[in-house]
Amino acid sequence: MTALLEVTELKKHFPIRGGFFGGTTGHVYAVDGISFHIERGETLALVGESGCGKSTVGKAILRLFDITAGQVVLDGKRIDDMTAATLRPLRRRVQVVFQDPFSSLNPRMRVRDILAEPIRNFGLARDARDLEERVAKLMDTVRLPRDAVNRWPHEFSGGQRQRIGIARALAAEPDLIVCDEAVSALDVSVKAQIVNLLQDLQQELGLALLFISHDLAIVEHMTHRVAVMYLGKIVEVAPKRSLFAAPKHPYTEALLSAVPVPMPGAQRERIILRGDVPSPINPPKGCRFHTRCPYVFDRCRTEEPKLAAPRTAMAPGHVAACHLHDRPDSENPLAVAKGEAVIPV
Amino acid sequence: MASATVVAPAALTSRDVAAAPPMPDVLPPVKPRRGFLGFLRRNPTIVAGAGLLLVMLAIAIFAPLLFTTDPTALAPARRTREPSAMYWFGTDMLGRDVYSRVLYGTRVSLLVGFSVALLSSVIGLTIGLISGFVRWADSIIMRIMDGMMSIPPILLAIALMALTRGSVQNVIIAITIAEIPRVSRLVRGVVLSLREQPYVDAAVAAGTRTPVIIWRHILPNTLAPITVQATYICASAMIVEAILSFIGAGTPPIIPSWGNIMAEGRALWQVKPYIVFFPAIFLSITVLAVNLLGDGLRDALDPRMAKRL
Numbered sequence: 001m002t003a004l005l006e007v008t009e010l011k012k013h014f015p016i017r018g019g020f021f022g023g024t025t026g027h028v029y030a031v032d033g034i035s036f037h038i039e040r041g042e043t044l045a046l047v048g049e050s051g052c053g054k055s056t057v058g059k060a061i062l063r064l065f066d067i068t069a070g071q072v073v074l075d076g077k078r079i080d081d082m083t084a085a086t087l088r089p090l091r092r093r094v095q096v097v098f099q100d101p102f103s104s105l106n107p108r109m110r111v112r113d114i115l116a117e118p119i120r121n122f123g124l125a126r127d128a129r130d131l132e133e134r135v136a137k138l139m140d141t142v143r144l145p146r147d148a149v150n151r152w153p154h155e156f157s158g159g160q161r162q163r164i165g166i167a168r169a170l171a172a173e174p175d176l177i178v179c180d181e182a183v184s185a186l187d188v189s190v191k192a193q194i195v196n197l198l199q200d201l202q203q204e205l206g207l208a209l210l211f212i213s214h215d216l217a218i219v220e221h222m223t224h225r226v227a228v229m230y231l232g233k234i235v236e237v238a239p240k241r242s243l244f245a246a247p248k249h250p251y252t253e254a255l256l257s258a259v260p261v262p263m264p265g266a267q268r269e270r271i272i273l274r275g276d277v278p279s280p281i282n283p284p285k286g287c288r289f290h291t292r293c294p295y296v297f298d299r300c301r302t303e304e305p306k307l308a309a310p311r312t313a314m315a316p317g318h319v320a321a322c323h324l325h326d327r328p329d330s331e332n333p334l335a336v337a338k339g340e341a342v343i344p345v
Numbered sequence: 346m347a348s349a350t351v352v353a354p355a356a357l358t359s360r361d362v363a364a365a366p367p368m369p370d371v372l373p374p375v376k377p378r379r380g381f382l383g384f385l386r387r388n389p390t391i392v393a394g395a396g397l398l399l400v401m402l403a404i405a406i407f408a409p410l411l412f413t414t415d416p417t418a419l420a421p422a423r424r425t426r427e428p429s430a431m432y433w434f435g436t437d438m439l440g441r442d443v444y445s446r447v448l449y450g451t452r453v454s455l456l457v458g459f460s461v462a463l464l465s466s467v468i469g470l471t472i473g474l475i476s477g478f479v480r481w482a483d484s485i486i487m488r489i490m491d492g493m494m495s496i497p498p499i500l501l502a503i504a505l506m507a508l509t510r511g512s513v514q515n516v517i518i519a520i521t522i523a524e525i526p527r528v529s530r531l532v533r534g535v536v537l538s539l540r541e542q543p544y545v546d547a548a549v550a551a552g553t554r555t556p557v558i559i560w561r562h563i564l565p566n567t568l569a570p571i572t573v574q575a576t577y578i579c580a581s582a583m584i585v586e587a588i589l590s591f592i593g594a595g596t597p598p599i600i601p602s603w604g605n606i607m608a609e610g611r612a613l614w615q616v617k618p619y620i621v622f623f624p625a626i627f628l629s630i631t632v633l634a635v636n637l638l639g640d641g642l643r644d645a646l647d648p649r650m651a652k653r654l
Binding site: 059062064088089091092094095096098099100103104105106107108109117118121122165168169171172 | 542543544546547548549550551552553554561562565566
């Protein structure tokens, strides 16, 4: 059985326009050749710091723009080169929940119309009564009162709006939902509600989730597998436990060391990265992380590492793009697990 | 000694309390008023602007009933009379009743103001939507608009009037053409920012076609800024009309308009200032009314400026 979504060597370069005639003066290499897959009913988290291209990946999968190179295959069908008309019925299968619950709902549409839009577009309802029934069921699914469908988005709180956004995504009966920082804008208690709601929905409906986030605590709670992005590249993909217990890329290790420990007085050895993320307009040669890597050596500056399974990985399916793993274990600071899971479970 | 130290602060406290002013009531409960009346109560600027404008509209419509005479009837024997019970605003150098002329002039001003506001909004909206959605058309359209904006609107209107015969219709067309670039720029900007809204992306993902997206997600959200802009254009069109008429490039002299009346009274303004004064006052009040309405609408329609306690 093929994976639900298979992304191969995806690239998205945004041209930089300038000058009087609007000519192209350069490119932002937002996403520069990444590959991953998502199985049915699986949650894959895509993590990384701001500006590393996480959201661009999400939008490319939704085909909100044309990609520069690579392939996006949904359930065996290549969707990246389809015409808008051929793609439209397939759009039903991939939906999206955005970060900002305030700008993700049209302020001039009632909740009923917001939820009815995908149902009508994909012809899912038999008649007006069926449509009404479906909208009401969606409100039940996201635990909102049915009579709230007559209200306007501004009458709801952030968490409630996010539920409406989830209901809209569910209205199309998708196989995959791209959650683009879907809980980052919410406060902690609401965040927990939404995360639990997403997990319940995944169990009930067998949804696959692409969970784009920078919040590692939520990621560890939510996902099956994690892909770590840095400057337009995936540097490490691994099953959750394997990644959190024994990261095999220095960037992942540094990210994990920054997660706060929910224990008063607890201390963790922080790895402080020096310098800023290089510009995606002019990414460094060789390994993109070499300018900030604490373990950098000569080879990193010239040769770009490929994703490969390190010998020392804890679990199968753990791959990392780092030259350290070609060295003997004694010279590889990432060879051994640094203890138990970073966040106590 | 010990007792003194205990008592002293207590005495001090009671004196302080006595000297302190009474506590103001902590924020009185605010009752949000609903419905149309509540809206008006929260927006006094709109009430003032719309009220004044309605008065002007009533004057324009009911001008024949408001004790006016024929505004074009000449009476050379009774020229340049001071304001009196007979001639409320006096008479001009041809003996025409200034009161009647000013009241009838309201028609021209409001007609020009409203027509220009409506026409330039509709045309500007169309151009702005095309420009915001069709990338290749955008650069061409916007360069043309830049070119038009490089000519001051009044000069452009004068130039256009020079090409045609003076008539109210031509005045409206000339001012509309001069105003279109401003509206299309505004709409284009709004469209470009709305296109990036997550709810538009979500609609694309939900399979909504582009024309429906424009109609359902873009257009309704451009109406608020367009309405506000339309009121400002209305006010500026009235002034431009008066200017054009004043310099003789606008409404033909046979039709009384505020610009015409002022132009005719100009020669006598040092000795008979009322001929210029009354149309000028009417013009100022009308423009003020429209601008007040525009300011009020801007505050009421822009959710970021929402007046919440």
